[in-house]
Amino acid sequence: MSKRILFTGGGSAGHVTVNVALIPKFVKLGWDVSYIGSIKGIESELISNIESVDYHGISTGKLRRYMSIENFKDPFRIVKGVFEAYTLIRKIKPDVVFSKGGFVSVPVVIGAKLNNVPIIIHESDITPGLANKIALPLATKVCVTFPETLDHMKSDKATYVGAIIRDELRSGGASQGLSHLQFENSKPIILVMGGSLGSKKINDTIRRNLPTLLDQFQVVHICGKGQVDDSIQLNGYQQYEYIHDELPDVIASADIVVTRAGSNSIFEFLALHKPMLLIPLSKAASRGDQILNAQSFEKAGYAEVLLEEELTDESFMLSLNILFTRKSQIIDTMAKHDQSNTINQVIELIQNTARTR
Incomplete structure (x- = not known):
C-alpha cells in the first residue's frame, strides 16, 4: 500500500511555495498526495496546477493581530474548519501531515492531532508566525530555515534544515x-x-x-x-x-x-x-x-x-x-552559500516520521 502525505498551508504564496517544491518529489516516490487549504485562497490556485494532488477546501478564519468585526466571526469559522479537517483526515488516513503555516493550517493541524497523525511544521522566518506558534505544541517535528530560529523556539522538536528551493x-x-x-x-x-x-x-x-x-x-x-x-x-x-x-x-x-x-x-x-x-x-x-x-x-x-x-x-x-x-x-x-541538500534532508525527515506511526 502506498504511503500517504497530507500538505497544508496558505494565505499567501510564501505559505505554499515550500509545499509546491516538495509535492512533486513525493509524487515521484509513489506517495498518495492530498492538500487541505482554504476554499478560495491563493493555495487553491497554485496547487490546482499540480497533477496527482487531491485538493480539499475547508472553512477558515484569519488570525488577525488587529481589531476587526471579523474577529468575532472567525472563531466559528475555525471551529467549523477543525471539524471539516478532522473528517477529511479520518477519510484520507495520511501517514504524516506537513504544514507550512498560515491561518488555514491551524484547523488542519488540530484535526491531525485529534486523529493521532504525526505532524511536521515548517517555519521560514527567524521568529515563528502566529499559526506555527499555535501548532508547535501539537507538532511532532519542526523544520526551521534560519539557524537563529532555534534560539527563539527553544524546543527539542526543532531541526535546522535551511531553505527549500523549487527545482x-x-x-x-x-x-x-x-x-x-x-x-x-x-x-x-x-x-x-x-x-x-x-x-x-x-x-x-x-x-x-x-x-x-x-x-x-x-x-x-x-x-x-x-x-x-x-x-x-x-x-x-x-x-x-x-x-x-x-x-x-x-x-x-x-x-x-x-x-x-x-x-x-x-x-x-x-x-x-x-x-x-x-x-x-x-x-x-x-x-x-x-x-x-x-x-x-x-x-x-x-x-x-x-x-x-x-x-x-x-x-x-x-x-x-x-x-x-x-x-x-x-x-x-x-x-559560498550551499543549500543544495536541504530538500533531501526534509524528505528524509518526513519519511522517518511517517514510519514511526
Missing part, C-alpha cells in the same frame, strides 16, 4: 527571459517583486522613478493582483500581476532584485545568486519578521536593506546604486 527555478535561461520580456541585452535588468499580494508603496516608488531608472536599467515589475497600471507604456518597462511558467527565465535574466523580505523569496534569490535590495514590511504592517530576515541577509553580505519607514525617492535610488555597484562582490559571497 524549476534553477532551470531558467537568461536568453529566454530576455525574449519573453522583449528586452535588449545592452542594459542591466531590475526585477521588482512586492510579494504575492504586491506592495503599493514599492510600486509607487518604482513608477515615480521610471524616467531615471530607464536611463540605466530595464525594469520588469511584478506588481501584484489588480496593481498593473495600463497607462504606463514605456520601452524597457514591463508590468505583470504575476508570472507563472516564465518566472525561472525572467529571474535568470535579472541582474538585481528589488523585493520584500519574505523568507522563501529571498532564499530563492540567494540560491540563484541574485543581489537584492530588501524593503521589508514595517512593524506597523507586520510582526516584524521581514525586518529580522532582511537584517540577517544584510549581515551575511547578500543584500542591501532599506527600511520602509526610510523609503523615499532619494534613499531608494541611492540604495539601488550601491547595490548595483556591489553586485559582483555580493554574487561571490552568495556562491
Whole structure:
C-alpha cells in the first residue's frame, strides 16, 4: 500500500511555495498526495496546477493581530474548519501531515492531532508566525530555515534544515527571459517583486522613478493582483500581476532584485545568486519578521536593506546604486552559500516520521 502525505498551508504564496517544491518529489516516490487549504485562497490556485494532488477546501478564519468585526466571526469559522479537517483526515488516513503555516493550517493541524497523525511544521522566518506558534505544541517535528530560529523556539522538536528551493527555478535561461520580456541585452535588468499580494508603496516608488531608472536599467515589475497600471507604456518597462511558467527565465535574466523580505523569496534569490535590495514590511504592517530576515541577509553580505519607514525617492535610488555597484562582490559571497541538500534532508525527515506511526 502506498504511503500517504497530507500538505497544508496558505494565505499567501510564501505559505505554499515550500509545499509546491516538495509535492512533486513525493509524487515521484509513489506517495498518495492530498492538500487541505482554504476554499478560495491563493493555495487553491497554485496547487490546482499540480497533477496527482487531491485538493480539499475547508472553512477558515484569519488570525488577525488587529481589531476587526471579523474577529468575532472567525472563531466559528475555525471551529467549523477543525471539524471539516478532522473528517477529511479520518477519510484520507495520511501517514504524516506537513504544514507550512498560515491561518488555514491551524484547523488542519488540530484535526491531525485529534486523529493521532504525526505532524511536521515548517517555519521560514527567524521568529515563528502566529499559526506555527499555535501548532508547535501539537507538532511532532519542526523544520526551521534560519539557524537563529532555534534560539527563539527553544524546543527539542526543532531541526535546522535551511531553505527549500523549487527545482524549476534553477532551470531558467537568461536568453529566454530576455525574449519573453522583449528586452535588449545592452542594459542591466531590475526585477521588482512586492510579494504575492504586491506592495503599493514599492510600486509607487518604482513608477515615480521610471524616467531615471530607464536611463540605466530595464525594469520588469511584478506588481501584484489588480496593481498593473495600463497607462504606463514605456520601452524597457514591463508590468505583470504575476508570472507563472516564465518566472525561472525572467529571474535568470535579472541582474538585481528589488523585493520584500519574505523568507522563501529571498532564499530563492540567494540560491540563484541574485543581489537584492530588501524593503521589508514595517512593524506597523507586520510582526516584524521581514525586518529580522532582511537584517540577517544584510549581515551575511547578500543584500542591501532599506527600511520602509526610510523609503523615499532619494534613499531608494541611492540604495539601488550601491547595490548595483556591489553586485559582483555580493554574487561571490552568495556562491559560498550551499543549500543544495536541504530538500533531501526534509524528505528524509518526513519519511522517518511517517514510519514511526
